[in-house]
Amino acid sequence: MNALRVVSLIAATMTTGLVTGVYFSYGNAFIPGLAKTDDKTFVGTFQAVDRAIINPVFLGLGFVGALVLTLLAGLLQLKEKALPWIAAAFVLYLVTMIITIAVNVPLNDAIKAAGDPDTIDVTAVRAAFDEARWRSFNLVRTLLxxxxxAxxxxxxxxxxxxQS
Known part of the structure; x- marks a missing residue:
């Protein structure tokens, strides 16, 4: 039981860090880089990257896995000093998921649903995307x-x- 307690907490910490790193990378490299491109490049690249990130490794092992592993770690630490810290981390990470599902995903889905950048009004699609809103909520989920x-x-x- 001790080994499972430690391993689950390590896994929860690692997956939370990895997903948060994705948010951080999007906010500090991907979106700022795209902001300097023309509308067609922005829309086409965003569509391609968003389609690529929807995969079992990121969604299952990372995005959802971090929450499940944190819950497991908490359940295995019910009578331990670490429980309040794990519980707080669980709530904060859950809020990042809610933000992602309520704000970022709908914006991402709208840009993907717009269609082929060769056949649509990419300027209108980019304007409707609301980069400032996406960036603001991404910053919040990165901080949380x-x-x-931590x-x-x-x-x-x-x-x-x-343990010692």
Whole structure:
């Protein structure tokens, strides 16, 4: 049980960090880079990248996996000092998922549904995308994910201290 407790917490911490890293990379490289392109490049590239990220590895092991692993880690730490930190991380990460599903995904889906960049009004599609809204909510989920990662990291420290 001790090994499973530690392994689940390590896995929760790693997957939370990986997904938060995706948010961070989008906010600091991908979207700023696309912002400097013409409308057709923006729409076409965004569509291609968003289609690519919808895969079992990212969605299952990363995006959903981080929440499930954090829940598992919390359940295995019910009588331990790390539980409040894990619980707080769970709530913060859950909020990042809610933001993603409520704000970022609908914006992403709208740009994907617009159609082939060779046959649509890419200027209108880009304007409707609302880059500022997407960036603002991405920043929030990045900050919350980073805080969740920090809390899980601290839970690891507490767990390590209790093991010695």
């Amino acid at each position: 994910g980073t805080l969740a990662f 809390l899980l990291s601290y839970a690891l420290v507490l767990t390590g201290k209790s």
